[in-house]
Amino acid sequence: MFLKIPPPIFVVIALLAMYGCKLFLPLWQFKTLWIITIPLIIITVTIGFLSILALAKADTTISPFTPEKTARLVTRGIYQYSRNPMYLSLLLLLITVVFISGELSSVFVVITFVLVVNHYQIKPEEKALMYLFGDEYRHYCLHVRRWL
Numbered sequence: 461m462f463l464k465i466p467p468p469i470f471v472v473i474a475l476l477a478m479y480g481c482k483l484f485l486p487l488w489q490f491k492t493l494w495i496i497t498i499p500l501i502i503i504t505v506t507i508g509f510l511s512i513l514a515l516a517k518a519d520t521t522i523s524p525f526t527p528e529k530t531a532r533l534v535t536r537g538i539y540q541y542s543r544n545p546m547y548l549s550l551l552l553l554l555i556t557v558v559f560i561s562g563e564l565s566s567v568f569v570v571i572t573f574v575l576v577v578n579h580y581q582i583k584p585e586e587k588a589l590m591y592l593f594g595d596e597y598r599h600y601c602l603h604v605r606r607w608l
Contacts, residue, residue, distance in 0.1 A: 467524055470577070474573050479561075481563055481568065482565070489564070491562055492559065497556055504552040504556055507545050508545075508550075510545065511539070511548075519532075527589060527592075528591075530588075542608050547577055550573075550577075
């Protein structure tokens with residue numbers, strides 16, 4: 461079962477939920493940690509850019525809704541470290557927002573994001589890729605972690 465909401469839209473929903481946590485469910489607030497936040501922003505943008513670039517170079521789809529249209533299995537570049545660097549960059553974006561907002565309750569939204577994306581997006585994509593690429597994908601999964 462695929463997530464019917466595009467992952468970037470789900471991130472917007474998560475960001476709104478994080479804002480709601482800050483307003484209505486403040487647990488523990490802390491000062492913005494720029495020493496952590498600025499490197500996280502750089503890492504997030506870099507991972508997102510490199511993942512899209514690798515798929516574009518391989519001339520394959522970046523659409524999360526059509527994994528069956530994947531032309532080739534991308535295992536080089538950023539994909540040699542993470543099977544899902546685009547989702548990883550979205551996760552890092554949410555973690556960055558936790559540090560910017562300074563609200564600990566937002567961590568619950570981040571955890572929910574991981575659980576939902578794993579179940580409704582990544583697992584169906586993995587099933588489609590296993591069908592398309594068989595042993596090559598199985599071997600890739602044995603050597604490269606889902607997130608990091």
